Amino acid sequence: MLEFAVRIALYLAPLYITNASALLFGGKHPLDFDKKLLGKPILGKGKTIEGTLSGFAIGVLSVFLITVFFGKYTSRLYHNYLLVGILLCAGAMGGDILGSFIKRRSGIPRGGRVFLLDQLDFVFGGIALSYWLVTPTPLEATLIIGITLLAHCLANYAAFKLKMKNVPW
Numbered sequence: 001m002l003e004f005a006v007r008i009a010l011y012l013a014p015l016y017i018t019n020a021s022a023l024l025f026g027g028k029h030p031l032d033f034d035k036k037l038l039g040k041p042i043l044g045k046g047k048t049i050e051g052t053l054s055g056f057a058i059g060v061l062s063v064f065l066i067t068v069f070f071g072k073y074t075s076r077l078y079h080n081y082l083l084v085g086i087l088l089c090a091g092a093m094g095g096d097i098l099g100s101f102i103k104r105r106s107g108i109p110r111g112g113r114v115f116l117l118d119q120l121d122f123v124f125g126g127i128a129l130s131y132w133l134v135t136p137t138p139l140e141a142t143l144i145i146g147i148t149l150l151a152h153c154l155a156n157y158a159a160f161k162l163k164m165k166n167v168p169w
Contacts, residue, residue, distance in 0.1 A: 007077045008143055010066065011136070014088040016151070017062040019096060019122045022055025023159065031097065043100045044110045052093055059089030078134060087130035095125015111167045118169055119152040120145060 027050025032042035063085030067074050074081035099121030103114055123144060127136065136144060153169070160168035 003077065006073050008140060008147070010070075010074060010077060010081065011088070011134070011140070012144060012147065013066060014059050014063050014085040015092045015123055015126045015148075018055045018059030018089040018092040020055075020155065021058035022051040022093065022096065023164065025054035025058075026051045027054075037105075040107065041104050043097060044104055046110045047097055047100050052097070056089055056093050059092065060086055063089065080133070084130050084133050087133065088126040091126035091129030092122040093125070094129065095121045095123065098125060113167070113169050119149050123148050 027048030029049040030043065030045050031047040031049055031052055032044070034045075035042050063082060066085070067082050078084050099114075099117050102117065103112060106114075108114060127141070127144075156165060157168045159165040
């Protein structure tokens with residue numbers, strides 16, 4: 001049971017750290033360079049070059065540190081945790097960016113709420129990009145999604161209260 005919990009935690013850590021770091025470090029330079037597609041912003045001002053790069057870099061740094069300090073667990077639970085973790089980080093950023101793109105194409109403004117897409121885009125991106133190395137079991141996927149829904153709601157509410165976000169979702 002402990003091994004199962006550690007496996008889930010090692011899977012979630014790169015996703016969460018990457019996603020949170022992008023928000024914390026943000027930036028001023030839009031990733032889409034303020035360009036429009038069919039009259040609508042491609043991604044919007046919320047996706048920045050600085051946020052994307054810092055989120056990915058801090059995520060990868062966390063994977064490296066986890067590998068160094070918890071190598072006994074990472075090597076036992078994952079064949080190549082460093083590679084899995086880097087793919088999870090890249091997938092988290094890609095999923096978040098794709099979620100923003102979908103929202104802009106749908107005419108949903110920045111800060112507009114789309115249940116499940118807002119909470120899980122980074123997780124689905126991470127799963128998709130690392131799937132060829134690590135395929136979560138149905139139970140693992142259910143727990144990853146359930147834990148993320150709860151954690152994401154609590155973290156966003158805290159960020160809203162700390163005035164780091166304009167909306168609590």
